[in-house]
Amino acid sequence: MRLLPALAIGLFLLPLGVRAEEPPACPARAAILMLADTVLIDRQKLSRLKARGVGAEAAYLKIRYGGLAMDAAAKLAHGLSDAGVREAADLAGAIDAVRGGFDAVSKDAGDPAQLGAQISTLRAILQHGDGEKLLAMIAALPAERQIRISQPIVPAIVDWPDEQKAALAASAGRHGLFFLQAGLVAMQRDRTAWSTFVAGFAQPAKLRDLTQVWSWAPALVGNMALPRVPVLDAASEAMRRNIHIISIAAAREPERDFLMTHLNQSGDVAATVKAAQALIADIDTGRIKPDDTLDAAWLTAYRALRAASENTDALDEGLASIPFYGVRSQRPSGDVSVRDMIDRLIAIETLTPFVKGDADAVPDMPAELSAKFRTEWPLWLELAGALKTAPLAAFAKDAGKAPVVAELLFAAGDPARLADFVLTTEPVEIRLALATDLAMRLDRTCASVLHHPAEAMLLSGQPIFKFDPAQ
Numbered sequence: 001m002r003l004l005p006a007l008a009i010g011l012f013l014l015p016l017g018v019r020a021e022e023p024p025a026c027p028a029r030a031a032i033l034m035l036a037d038t039v040l041i042d043r044q045k046l047s048r049l050k051a052r053g054v055g056a057e058a059a060y061l062k063i064r065y066g067g068l069a070m071d072a073a074a075k076l077a078h079g080l081s082d083a084g085v086r087e088a089a090d091l092a093g094a095i096d097a098v099r100g101g102f103d104a105v106s107k108d109a110g111d112p113a114q115l116g117a118q119i120s121t122l123r124a125i126l127q128h129g130d131g132e133k134l135l136a137m138i139a140a141l142p143a144e145r146q147i148r149i150s151q152p153i154v155p156a157i158v159d160w161p162d163e164q165k166a167a168l169a170a171s172a173g174r175h176g177l178f179f180l181q182a183g184l185v186a187m188q189r190d191r192t193a194w195s196t197f198v199a200g201f202a203q204p205a206k207l208r209d210l211t212q213v214w215s216w217a218p219a220l221v222g223n224m225a226l227p228r229v230p231v232l233d234a235a236s237e238a239m240r241r242n243i244h245i246i247s248i249a250a251a252r253e254p255e256r257d258f259l260m261t262h263l264n265q266s267g268d269v270a271a272t273v274k275a276a277q278a279l280i281a282d283i284d285t286g287r288i289k290p291d292d293t294l295d296a297a298w299l300t301a302y303r304a305l306r307a308a309s310e311n312t313d314a315l316d317e318g319l320a321s322i323p324f325y326g327v328r329s330q331r332p333s334g335d336v337s338v339r340d341m342i343d344r345l346i347a348i349e350t351l352t353p354f355v356k357g358d359a360d361a362v363p364d365m366p367a368e369l370s371a372k373f374r375t376e377w378p379l380w381l382e383l384a385g386a387l388k389t390a391p392l393a394a395f396a397k398d399a400g401k402a403p404v405v406a407e408l409l410f411a412a413g414d415p416a417r418l419a420d421f422v423l424t425t426e427p428v429e430i431r432l433a434l435a436t437d438l439a440m441r442l443d444r445t446c447a448s449v450l451h452h453p454a455e456a457m458l459l460s461g462q463p464i465f466k467f468d469p470a471q
Contacts, residue, residue: 033062039058056086058439089118091120122134135175158220165187179213290451291448355384356411356412383408
């Protein structure tokens, strides 16, 4: 999803023999590559259906951290795509677009609107400078299908500078793609961009609808919401502003957000906005890094939410009812809630000084743990001690203990030992889940190539595979 040839100024296309830009070296690079290779090799031991669930993220990390030649990267990605692996078609499409632009990308047997499900491919097309071709294709679609392919363009290029967003918005307007044009204007950092757009837009009725649809979009870059009509009473307008602050926090935090879901479920704007403000404050000071893992952000948000809530039991019950989706924190039951994740984060935070060797004494059980997790705490203590005193091989084939050992090794900051342990875990489903999860988390301790701005608000775990040209 890029645009106009003018937008390609300063950008270049990687020739066929060139390698994907390799991230700077970091202590976890070898472990990331070991884990990625494990996924790509051992996924063949799964049934065909299960094998479709893993591989794309591992392939991307192998391409980026291994500096694969683009020919080899394309072969790897297309092999996974042909096997029906989730997200692999998007990875293959992004590589094709990097090498040959819009014309090189498969249009899925004559259904170009399928590109709307391939956010990385859209980004790569636009980075290549083929935005005019892409917009012309979208404009030729029936009106009801234009939005499906236009919508992902906004999150895909949220990190672009304003001048590029503005150029793409202008081109979208010339093609009559006003939904996309408005979204691209609304997420510009320049707070006067929207008023300028409004002044030049000749369809008042359509403008009201566009304002309503995109009123939240300025949160993606930290700006306040678009002015909507009619203006409500003072209390309602204050509520709108507070909800938007919560959106800004969600757009700035790493990986995933639970505050927006909690707000929708509980309706507790007052407590949730205080949690959002605490989160923003920690991001502003650098205590929380947007390209890091979610751990610190979730603990800040939870503790601030708990401090501001009138009924903490109801809060915890609500969080326990929100499912956590993703490969992280595998457990035999397969059911993980947001509250379960928070318990694990509290346990990891408490045990980290001990497993890193910064504290000699075994810590006491944290008071913040839920009653449900307190029954698990002795196991975490046992395994934390085992990291220092016992061979870990005995835990590798225990589906209940292996994920905990892996968490503690990650917390200990020992990527080599972590990778060695994960490679021995059984059954293969647990090994591949852990390898995928931990390779992606180790990436966030290195170059964070899987990070994308506003990911927690917009992507919910969907990866964007970026092959941006060197600047």
